[in-house]
Amino acid sequence: RLPLLLKPVIGRAVEIDRVVDLLEQHRLITIVGPGGIGKTTLAVSVLSRNQAPSAIPCFVDFAPTQDAALVPARIAAALGLETSAADPVAHLLDRLSRESHLLIFDNCEHLSEPIADLADTILRSTQAVRIVATSREALRLDAEIVVRLDGLTYPPEGEMLSADRASEFSAIQLLVERTQAAHPGFQLTDELAVSAAQICRRLDGIALAI
Numbered sequence: 361r362l363p364l365l366l367k368p369v370i371g372r373a374v375e376i377d378r379v380v381d382l383l384e385q386h387r388l389i390t391i392v393g394p395g396g397i398g399k400t401t402l403a404v405s406v407l408s409r410n411q412a413p414s415a416i417p418c419f420v421d422f423a424p425t426q427d428a429a430l431v432p433a434r435i436a437a438a439l440g441l442e443t444s445a446a447d448p449v450a451h452l453l454d455r456l457s458r459e460s461h462l463l464i465f466d467n468c469e470h471l472s473e474p475i476a477d478l479a480d481t482i483l484r485s486t487q488a489v490r491i492v493a494t495s496r497e498a499l500r501l502d503a504e505i506v507v508r509l510d511g512l513t514y515p516p517e518g519e520m521l522s523a524d525r526a527s528e529f530s531a532i533q534l535l536v537e538r539t540q541a542a543h544p545g546f547q548l549t550d551e552l553a554v555s556a557a558q559i560c561r562r563l564d565g566i567a568l569a570i
Contacts, residue, residue: 363419369405370537370567371512371530372398379406379507383462383490386505387483390468390493393509396568399494402509403464406492415462415490423467428474435463435478449478453485460488468495476501511565515557526553531560534570 369376379402382389391399407417420438425431432448439461445451463482468475476499479491483503493499498506512531515521526532527548535556539546548556563569 363400363404365401365404365408367541368537369401370534372402372405375402375507375509376405376409379403379492380409382505382507383492386503387490388479388493388499388501388503389491389505389507390495390499391507391509392495392498394496394566396566397509397511398567399509400466401567403466403492403494407462407464410462415460415488417462417464419464419466421466422471422475425471428471431471431474431478449481453482456482456489457486461490463489463491465491465493468493468499469497472497472499475499511563512560512567512570514560514565517561519557521553521557522550523548523553526556529557529560531563531565531570532556534567535560538570 379389379391383406391402393399404419410417418438420435422431422434425434432452433443436443436445436448436452439455441451441455465475465479472495475493479493479499480501480503482489482491498504512534513529514531515526515529527536532548536546536548560570
């Protein structure tokens with residue numbers, strides 16, 4: 361039910377731990393940040409470390425959904441439910457009220473209002489459902505805890521860099537890992553460290569761009 365993370369997650373250990381801890385106390389966490397920053401990777405990593413084994417994980421990607429009326433059906437489909445019920449919200453709540461679920465609502469920004477309304481209804485109508493949402497903006501619900509995700513770290517302008525020093529920054533770690541995936545013999549040298557830092561700075565440490 362969850363997307364497979366085929367590459368190691370670089371530079372997000374602190375954020376993963378933070379969201380895992382927050383989920384122990386709160387039922388709605390929204391990971392907010394610009395496109396490509398790594399919100400989905402963070403959310404999936406959190407669910408992979410689910411501390412409540414009785415909670416059923418379910419990943420709902422709203423990116424293909426453009427019609428607000430289809431939001432309940434999108435969640436129902438992810439749960440393996442009938443998507444053409446006469447009252448899709450009631451049908452959804454009936455399932456969620458009987459089982460413990462940990463839901464990811466991914467790519468919510470273009471449908472933030474209907475998703476927020478339904479998330480609020482789910483939280484008020486159930487006791488054992490928790491939600492991790494990813495969006496470019498907060499859902500603006502009372503129960504929501506917002507985690508703002510920044511880019512990966514990179515060296516400041518003007519710092520004299522060795523390869524060892526550059527490798528301490530997560531953006532450069534990702535750049536090297538991706539370069540080695542295409543060219544297995546690649547090694548970051550002192551001469552290349554400055555160029556690597558320039559690339560990561562120009563890309564603001566955005567994981568997808570790197």
